[in-house]
Amino acid sequence: MRVDLVTLFPELFETFLRTSFVGRAMTGGQLEVRLRSPREFGLGRHKSVDDTPYGGGSGMVMRVDVLVACMEALDAEAAAEGKPRARRILLTPQGKPFAQPIASTLSTEPAIMLICGRYEGFDERVRSFVDEELSLGDFVMTGGEVAAMAVIEATVRLIPGVLGNLExxxxxxxxxxxxxxxxxxxxxxxxxxxxxxxxxxxxxxxxxxxxxxxxxxxxxxxxxxxxxxxxxxxxxxxx
Known part of the structure; x- marks a missing residue:
C-alpha cells in the first residue's frame, strides 16, 4: 500500500513512520509513504501557500492552486513509475466521521493520499479535486497531521502481514x-x-x-x- 501525504510539516511524521508496526510495515515493504509539502509549489519569494479570505474575516486560507499542484505532482510521479493514482482524502472537520469500516475499506486500496490542512482551512474549490473527506471527530485541531497519523495507523494494521495475528x-x-x-x-x-x-x-x-x-x-x-x-x-x- 502507498500513502501520499500532503503536509506543510513533513518532519512531524519522521518518528511516527519509524516506530512500532508502522515502521515494520515500511521496512517490510507492505507500506510506502511519500511526503510532499505544498510549500514546494508556493508563490513568490516566500513560497506563499495561503492568502486572506475573500469577503474578509480572520486568519488565512490555503490556496487551491498550490494544493492542487502538490496533489497533481504526486500523481504524476506515480504515473511515471507505473503506479496507481492515489485515492485523494481531504482531512477536515466537515468530513465523514472516520470509523473502523472506513479503515477496513482503505486498507484494500493500493494507494491513498491524505491532504493535511493548516490555518483557517482550505479554499472551497479544493473539494472539487478530492475523492473523499474524512473527519477524526467533532473537534478542531490546528492541522491535519495528527488525523493523518490516526488514519494511517488504523488502516495499515489491517493490511495482511503487518500484524503478527490478523485474527x-x-x-x-x-x-x-x-x-x-x-x-x-x-x-x-x-x-x-x-x-x-x-x-x-x-x-x-x-x-x-x-x-x-x-x-x-x-x-x-x-x-x-x-x-x-x-x-x-x-x-x-x-x-
Missing amino acids: STHEESHGEEGLLEYPQYTRPAEFRGVTVPEVLSSGNHAHVAAWRKQLSLERTQARRPDLLDRRETSPKSKP
Whole structure:
C-alpha cells in the first residue's frame, strides 16, 4: 500500500513512520509513504501557500492552486513509475466521521493520499479535486497531521502481514461484530483483592467465548448504545 501525504510539516511524521508496526510495515515493504509539502509549489519569494479570505474575516486560507499542484505532482510521479493514482482524502472537520469500516475499506486500496490542512482551512474549490473527506471527530485541531497519523495507523494494521495475528482485529473494539471489546486479563490472578473471573481459567473454550460475547454486549450497551443501533441496521447483522 502507498500513502501520499500532503503536509506543510513533513518532519512531524519522521518518528511516527519509524516506530512500532508502522515502521515494520515500511521496512517490510507492505507500506510506502511519500511526503510532499505544498510549500514546494508556493508563490513568490516566500513560497506563499495561503492568502486572506475573500469577503474578509480572520486568519488565512490555503490556496487551491498550490494544493492542487502538490496533489497533481504526486500523481504524476506515480504515473511515471507505473503506479496507481492515489485515492485523494481531504482531512477536515466537515468530513465523514472516520470509523473502523472506513479503515477496513482503505486498507484494500493500493494507494491513498491524505491532504493535511493548516490555518483557517482550505479554499472551497479544493473539494472539487478530492475523492473523499474524512473527519477524526467533532473537534478542531490546528492541522491535519495528527488525523493523518490516526488514519494511517488504523488502516495499515489491517493490511495482511503487518500484524503478527490478523485474527486479533476481528474481536477487538469496533471489529467485525461492531461491539466494544470484552474485558482482558493477565497475570497476576489476584491484585489488591480483585481476581480474574474463574471462567477464563476453566479451560472450557465454549464457556469463555460465550462469556466474552455477553460482556461485549453489556459493555457496548452501557458505554456506546449507539453502536448497537448501528449494528441492528447494518446489512451484516441481518439474517
